[in-house]
Every structure is written in structure tokens, then in C-alpha cells.
Amino acid sequence: MNSETTGSMPASLAQLHPDVWTEPFWAGARDQKLLVPCCASCDLIRMPPGPFCPTCGPAPIAWTESAGIGVVHTFTVVRQAFHSDLRGAIPFVVAVVALNDHPAFRLVTNVTGIDPDRLRIGQGVEVWWDEIDEQTVIPRFSPHTEPNEECAHEPA
Amino acid sequence: MDRSISDKAAIVGLGFTDYFRRGQSVPLTPTELAGNAITAAAKDAGLRIRDLDGFALYAGGLNTAILAQSIGMPEVRFTATLPGGGGGSAGALGLAAAAVTSGMAEAVITVLVLQQAGYRLGQAGGTGSPYAKDATAETDFSIPFGVVSPAHKFAMAFQRHMHLYGTTREHCAEIAISTRANAIRRSTSIMKEDLTKDQYFASRMISDPFCLFDYCLESDGAVAVITTSAERARDLDKPPVYIHAAAIGGEGLHSPPTAWANSPDTYLASGASRQVGQRLFEGSDFRPEDIDVAQIYDHFAPMVLLQLEDYGFCGRGEAGDFVNDGRIRWPNGALPVNTHGGHLSEAYLMGMTHIREAVEQLRGTATNQVVGADTVLVTGGPASIPMSAVILRR
Numbered sequence: 369m370n371s372e373t374t375g376s377m378p379a380s381l382a383q384l385h386p387d388v389w390t391e392p393f394w395a396g397a398r399d400q401k402l403l404v405p406c407c408a409s410c411d412l413i414r415m416p417p418g419p420f421c422p423t424c425g426p427a428p429i430a431w432t433e434s435a436g437i438g439v440v441h442t443f444t445v446v447r448q449a450f451h452s453d454l455r456g457a458i459p460f461v462v463a464v465v466a467l468n469d470h471p472a473f474r475l476v477t478n479v480t481g482i483d484p485d486r487l488r489i490g491q492g493v494e495v496w497w498d499e500i501d502e503q504t505v506i507p508r509f510s511p512h513t514e515p516n517e518e519c520a521h522e523p524a
Numbered sequence: 525m526d527r528s529i530s531d532k533a534a535i536v537g538l539g540f541t542d543y544f545r546r547g548q549s550v551p552l553t554p555t556e557l558a559g560n561a562i563t564a565a566a567k568d569a570g571l572r573i574r575d576l577d578g579f580a581l582y583a584g585g586l587n588t589a590i591l592a593q594s595i596g597m598p599e600v601r602f603t604a605t606l607p608g609g610g611g612g613s614a615g616a617l618g619l620a621a622a623a624v625t626s627g628m629a630e631a632v633i634t635v636l637v638l639q640q641a642g643y644r645l646g647q648a649g650g651t652g653s654p655y656a657k658d659a660t661a662e663t664d665f666s667i668p669f670g671v672v673s674p675a676h677k678f679a680m681a682f683q684r685h686m687h688l689y690g691t692t693r694e695h696c697a698e699i700a701i702s703t704r705a706n707a708i709r710r711s712t713s714i715m716k717e718d719l720t721k722d723q724y725f726a727s728r729m730i731s732d733p734f735c736l737f738d739y740c741l742e743s744d745g746a747v748a749v750i751t752t753s754a755e756r757a758r759d760l761d762k763p764p765v766y767i768h769a770a771a772i773g774g775e776g777l778h779s780p781p782t783a784w785a786n787s788p789d790t791y792l793a794s795g796a797s798r799q800v801g802q803r804l805f806e807g808s809d810f811r812p813e814d815i816d817v818a819q820i821y822d823h824f825a826p827m828v829l830l831q832l833e834d835y836g837f838c839g840r841g842e843a844g845d846f847v848n849d850g851r852i853r854w855p856n857g858a859l860p861v862n863t864h865g866g867h868l869s870e871a872y873l874m875g876m877t878h879i880r881e882a883v884e885q886l887r888g889t890a891t892n893q894v895v896g897a898d899t900v901l902v903t904g905g906p907a908s909i910p911m912s913a914v915i916l917r918r
Contacts, residue, residue: 385664415785415786442680442684443680444732476785478669484732489687
């Protein structure tokens with residue numbers, strides 16, 4: 369899909385192992401919805417999704433849909449394959465992306481479709497859906513041009 | 525903080541094998557390497573193998589049944605292992621001190637053996653690698669994105685630090701170059717040639733902003749130390765190296781890799797060791813400025829900078845300035861760091877070479893001796909829980 373300068377990520381690494389607490393996230397991904405796990409009792413972001421809230425104790429998760437637009441909070445450009453399946457993918461960008469509509473929620477993901485040497489913290493990004501197979505859809509991000517607050521004070 | 529272990533236990537024996545490049549210790553077996561280091565440590569202390577009765581290990585430990593039988597320990601009275609990896613290295617000395625001080629054991633072995641012949645620690649998926657653990661529901665939030673090596677997380681943490689505080693690769697170069705300068709004076713070192721700033725900046729990027737020389741070596745070998753009570757230590761051959769304070773653990777809410785990404789910058793852009801550092805000094809007679817030598821875990825050069833902040837040698841965001849002007853250089857810097865050449869340039873044995881160097885500094889026998897060294901800090905990590913640290917004194 370979107371990968372101008374970075375190779376696509378290998379399907380072999382995208383094999384998922386969901387449990388009852390994480391499955392709603394991946395079910396949302398199959399519907400191309402980015403779901404944010406919040407504590408149903410106190411709203412605290414809960415990553416990884418699991419049975420306990422650090423504040424409330426045992427409590428269900430309320431899944432909230434995000435528009436999937438955010439900013440790069442930090443990143444690395446991986447230029448050496450530490451796994452044989454990644455040889456065709458390098459260089460690729462691993463990033464922590466903060467969502468504009470849920471600033472407290474950050475996702476480890478990839479940013480594709482950008483020259484890695486030009487990527488900066490504060491880059492606006494939007495989600496795209498990497499359809500590995502019918503059961504497996506992975507949220508990755510590509511550049512989004514809408515200016516945002518963090519970009520404004522970030523030197524180019 | 526509870527001061528019950530303070531100065532009540534001491535390191536009395538130090539033993540080690542040669543250090544090898546990755547895989548080069550074959551055909552020696554891991555048990556043979558570990559046993560050789562333990563035997564040497566017992567001899568160094570003036571103890572017999574039958575005087576040893578405990579193990580305090582880390583990084584998943586060893587099969588202490590095989591080890592005890594192999595070297596001939598008649599009874600094992602204590603055996604415990606910290607979870608995680610090298611983050612527990614310094615903390616294993618705290619565990620040994622706890623065992624000895626509580627009376628559960630009298631002479632406790634801490635040993636680490638590494639033989640990266642069938643696997644490579646930094647490489648995902650290698651059979652036997654501690655990082656080849658089974659994928660879980662939690663790792664689904666990292667592995668599909670190619671996050672398969674410890675460096676990836678640390679590179680992102682350091683990138684954030686650069687963004688927030690203006691820390692630069694020049695500062696990382698100072699760590700790599702000063703550490704190399706210490707290594708090349710030692711016969712034990714795998715890297716024997718000077719490292720210049722030009723070479724540092726010409727090296728290939730591996731995981732931006734980490735370049736080749738920001739990465740530690742891949743090595744084989746074993747180092748062992750023996751801890752006993754301070755009272756008994758005074759009757760043995762070598763001057764006691766007292767375990768003055770120890771801390772093991774870390775930030776509870778943000779330590780797992782997927783939780784880390786959602787942490788505030790005070791944790792995300794750090795060496796993850798601030799809580800361990802605070803607890804360590806609170807449980808000691810010393811402040812950071814009292815430390816004579818610092819052996820700081822250096823799996824990656826930039827993480828030394830972040831630990832200097834976490835352990836209170838400078839303020840948050842000030843590590844770059846702190847290392848300018850030769851402050852961490854041996855012999856004239858105010859705080860010589862990794863005087864043995866560290867994981868970056870001497871050998872990578874998951875923290876045990878730092879412990880060895882601390883003991884040699886406090887015995888006054890180090891190759892790059894800091895004159896009058898009375899207090900040494902040793903750290904383990906950054907990592908997920910546990911990080912750890914000890915203050916050793918003579």
C-alpha cells in the first residue's frame with residue numbers, strides 16, 4: 369500500500385495471539401476501526417488491554433473509536449534486519465504515535481510512505497490498514513498534511 | 525529505607541575466564557566456563573568449594589543443580605535468580621547480601637556465563653535467545669511492527685530525549701570514545717584500537733539515532749564473585765569490598781514495553797532507572813557527588829547518558845553538558861565512568877565485567893586505577909523490571 373521509500377512489513381511477523389482482552393482491538397482493526405482501550409470505570413488508558421486497571425482494580429474496558437489521526441511522538445529508523453524476515457523491509461520506521469483525539473493513547477506502529485531521513489518528531493500521520501489476511505489487519509500510519517500543535521514548535 | 529544490609533556483607537572473591545568474541549569460547553561448555561570462574565573466585569578468596577553454599581543469580585540464571593554437582597558443593601542453602609536480563613546484574617549482589625545478612629547462607633556465588641554460539645542476544649528469533657520468547661497477546665502490539673530487538677525501544681527513548689533537551693550524537697560519541705580509551709589499556713579488551721570521532725560519525729546507522737559504535741560488543745565468557753558476611757570477610761585473604769546499598773526494581777506502571785509508549789516524558793525519555801537510583805541513595809550514606817567511580821551498564825552508549833541523569837549526577841536533560849569537558853574520562857575527570865572499557869569496548873557479559881572492575885577499583889588493583897577510590901556505583905539496565913544498582917565501598 370503506502371510505502372514510497374520503505375519496504376512493506378512481513379506478514380510472518382503479523383501473526384496475532386489475541387486473548388479475550390486484546391481481541392476487541394484486532395476485531396476493530398478488521399473493520400478498519402482504531403479502537404482505544406479505556407477503563408470503563410475511570411477512563412484511564414489501559415495498554416496493553418487487560419483485566420485490571422492500576423487505579424480501579426478489576427474493571428472492564430470501554431473501547432472508544434479514534435479518527436486515527438495523530439503525531440509522531442518518537443521514532444527510530446531500523447536499517448539493519450535483526451530478524452531474517454525483515455531483510456526485505458529495511459529501512460523501515462518504527463514510531464510511537466499519539467492520537468489527536470486521544471492524546472493520552474500512544475501506539476507503537478510503523479510510519480510508511482515517507483523518506484526516513486526527513487521524518488521528524490511532530491510529523492502528522494494518519495492510520496492505514498495493512499490487510500495481511502482475512503483475520504489479520506494491522507494499523508500502520510502514513511504522513512498526514514494537516515498541521516498540528518506539536519509540529520508548530522518543531523524545527524524542520 | 526531499610527538499612528539492614530548496609531555494609532554487613534562483602535565481596536571476598538573474584539574469578540573470571542578469558543573474554544572471547546561471540547561464539548569463540550567453544551569448545552568450552554557453559555558449565556565449564558562458569559565452574560572455572562567460580563573456582564577462581566573461591567581461590568581468590570581463600571575459600572574451598574565446600575565452603576560455598578549459595579547462589580544469587582540474574583538474567584534467568586543457571587541450572588544450579590548441575591553447577592553445584594559439577595563443582596562439588598556439598599549443600600546448597602540458598603539459590604535465587606532475578607528475572608529479566610542484565611538489568612539485574614548489580615541487584616544480584618543485593619540478593620547475595622540479603623541471603624548472607626539473613627543467615628540463610630554463608631558464602632554466596634554470583635556468576636554469569638555467556639556463550640553466544642547457537643544464538644545472538646540482540647537478534648530476534650534465534651533458538652535459545654532470551655529474546656526468542658513466545659509471542660503473546662502483549663507482544664502483538666510490538667512484533668508486527670518489526671520491534672524485535674532491545675535497541676528499538678531504547679533508540680526511541682533517546683530520540684525523544686534529543687528532541688526535548690537538545691542532546692546530540694556528539695554526546696553519544698563522547699561515551700563511545702572515552703570508553704574505548706579505557707579499554708585499549710587493558711589486555712582483556714576485545715577492542716584494542718583507538719576510536720576517533722571521525723570513525724564514530726562515519727559508522728553505519730543501525731537503528732537511528734544509534735550507530736554501530738553505540739552498540740555493545742557480543743562476547744563469551746564468565747565472571748564470578750563470592751559474597752559473605754562482613755565479619756567473615758575480615759578473616760579472608762583479600763580486602764573486603766562491602767555491599768553498602770542495593771536497589772532492585774523500577775517504575776511499576778510503565779515498565780512493560782507496550783505500557784512504556786504511554787508513559788510521560790519523565791519516564792519515556794529516561795534511562796528508566798530514576799526510582800532505583802533514588803532508593804539506592806536514600807538507603808546509603810552517600811550522595812551522587814560522593815561516588816568516586818561509576819560502572820554504568822552500557823548495552824548502548826546513549827543509555828549511559830540517560831542513567832547519569834537518573835542516578836542524580838546531573839539534572840534531567842543535562843547529561844550532554846555533563847559529559848563535555850572530559851568529566852567522565854579516566855584519570856582526570858571528576859567521575860570516571862566505565863574505567864574497564866565497558867560493554868562497548870572491553871567485553872559484554874551482561875554487567876559482570878562492571879562488577880569485576882568495581883571490585884578491582886576498590887582493591888586498588890585496577891588497570892585504570894582511580895587513585896583513592898572509596899565508593900563505586902554499579903548499575904544494571906535500562907530494561908523492563910528489574911533495573912538494579914549497588915554502591916560498593918572499601
